[in-house]
Amino acid sequence: MTTKTFPLVGQYENGETFYDPEDTPIEVVQNWPEPEIRGHGVVRDKFGNIKEDINHGSNTI
Amino acid sequence: MAVTLSNAAASGAANAVVDLLDAGSSNTYPQLRINISGNASTVAALNFTGSTAFGAASNGVCTAGTIADNTNAPGGTAAAFQTVDQDGTVVFSGTVTATGGGGDITLSSVAVGATDTVAVSSLTYTQPTS
Numbered sequence: 001m002t003t004k005t006f007p008l009v010g011q012y013e014n015g016e017t018f019y020d021p022e023d024t025p026i027e028v029v030q031n032w033p034e035p036e037i038r039g040h041g042v043v044r045d046k047f048g049n050i051k052e053d054i055n056h057g058s059n060t061i
Numbered sequence: 062m063a064v065t066l067s068n069a070a071a072s073g074a075a076n077a078v079v080d081l082l083d084a085g086s087s088n089t090y091p092q093l094r095i096n097i098s099g100n101a102s103t104v105a106a107l108n109f110t111g112s113t114a115f116g117a118a119s120n121g122v123c124t125a126g127t128i129a130d131n132t133n134a135p136g137g138t139a140a141a142f143q144t145v146d147q148d149g150t151v152v153f154s155g156t157v158t159a160t161g162g163g164g165d166i167t168l169s170s171v172a173v174g175a176t177d178t179v180a181v182s183s184l185t186y187t188q189p190t191s
Contacts (some may be wrong), residue, residue: 032191037155039166041181043173051170053159
């Protein structure tokens with residue numbers, strides 16, 4: 001989520017701008033759907049054998 | 062408040078992210094770095110050797126081009142990954158687990174020995190529409 005706050009800006013007749021501390025800033029919240037990353041790969045030892053981890057996930061005895 | 066994107070908007074967002082990998086000039090290729098926990102050191106660095114790191118999105122999904130194997134990995138216990146552009150600037154990152162462990166990237170084993178070969182055969186970046 002990205003939040004950006006925009007202060008309200010006033011302007012004098014001579015064109016100069018000012019920020020009124022009593023004004024409530026405008027807050028814009030961007031809440032896009034979360035991106036997803038999916039990838040898969042293998043690890044091989046020096047003999048070319050695929051190394052596999054075991055005991056991940058649940059086991060039933 | 063939730064936001065819903067059109068397919069075109071989702072593809073545009075995904076393209077905007079993955080295209081950042083093609084920036085930079087310090088190194089020949091952007092990289093996928095498999096790291097230890099906290100990205101404190103690199104277990105294996107794999108180069109995106111295609112003309113672009115990822116292809117154009119379809120329905121919000123970008124698929125990586127050719128990823129060269131690292132045939133002489135430094136080694137370590139893989140737990141995280143970063144993608145970096147040709148200047149080494151991180152673009153996106155996530156988790157690495159063993160197959161079935163629920164990581165963004167899964168490897169057949171997270172125990173990578175020095176001189177092992179690490180190959181990533183598939184990698185996608187998806188911007189969902191909702």
